[in-house]
Amino acid sequence: xxxxxxxxxxxxxxxxxxxxxxxxxxxxxxxxxxxxxxxxxxxxxxxxxxxxxxxxxxxxxxxxxxxxxxxxxxxxxxxxxxxxxxxxxxxxxxxxxxxxxxxxxxxxxxxx
Amino acid sequence: xxxxxxxxxxxxxxxxxxxxxxxxxxxxxxxxxxxxxxxxxxxxxxxxxxxxxxxxxxxxxxxxxxxxxxxxxxxxxxxxxxxxxxxxxxxxxxxxxxxxxxxxxxxxx
Numbered sequence: 001x002x003x004x005x006x007x008x009x010x011x012x013x014x015x016x017x018x019x020x021x022x023x024x025x026x027x028x029x030x031x032x033x034x035x036x037x038x039x040x041x042x043x044x045x046x047x048x049x050x051x052x053x054x055x056x057x058x059x060x061x062x063x064x065x066x067x068x069x070x071x072x073x074x075x076x077x078x079x080x081x082x083x084x085x086x087x088x089x090x091x092x093x094x095x096x097x098x099x100x101x102x103x104x105x106x107x108x109x110x111x112x
Numbered sequence: 113x114x115x116x117x118x119x120x121x122x123x124x125x126x127x128x129x130x131x132x133x134x135x136x137x138x139x140x141x142x143x144x145x146x147x148x149x150x151x152x153x154x155x156x157x158x159x160x161x162x163x164x165x166x167x168x169x170x171x172x173x174x175x176x177x178x179x180x181x182x183x184x185x186x187x188x189x190x191x192x193x194x195x196x197x198x199x200x201x202x203x204x205x206x207x208x209x210x211x212x213x214x215x216x217x218x219x220x221x
Binding site: 035042044045056091095101103105106108 | 152200210211
């Protein structure tokens with residue numbers, strides 16, 4: 001399967017714990033995006049990488065959130081000291097230059 | 113006010129009906145995207161367009177740049193078309209997507 005993959009697909013954690021999600025983009029896609037989607041809403045932009053450089057971060061991305069793409073391939077999104085409001089679907093997408101974005105299946109986070 | 117507005121929020125129709133979902137946006141865009149999301153969360157890109165009209169099977173997407181409006185049409189709708197359809201805009205110089213809230217489509221056999 002050469003599509004965008006995300007791991008894990010589901011994560012249940014207790015409030016205050018740290019969680020890390022991984023996204024593997026389509027090979028050779030230089031752009032990688034993270035979005036967050038809460039129930040009944042459209043996704044919202046979190047952050048964006050071009051190769052290994054993080055070019056933009058949304059103000060939704062508080063200090064508890066950090067994202068990396070160390071070698072310009074896979075990316076990780078870490079949430080520290082999770083809160084119940086962090087419960088959402090975290091979506092990753094990749095694209096080749098300015099082109100349509102291909103989405104992964106998402107990671108559904110539930111914070112108890 | 114969201115930059116991207118969709119209507120209707122929910123749409124239920126009988127199998128075979130012609131479906132139209134509308135999307136309007138408030139600022140200039142580089143492209144308008146139509147996406148399909150099934151239960152479970154996976155999102156599939158249906159169309160990316162910056163002018164005119166595109167067709168893929170029973171799906172047609174149109175955009176009017178002057179009116180800042182796009183429509184997604186489904187001909188001969190089928191229960192398997194039931195999903196959430198989301199429009200999203202990308203902007204010059206920054207290709208992140210700004211999403212509408214989605215239209216939940218249910219096609220009844």
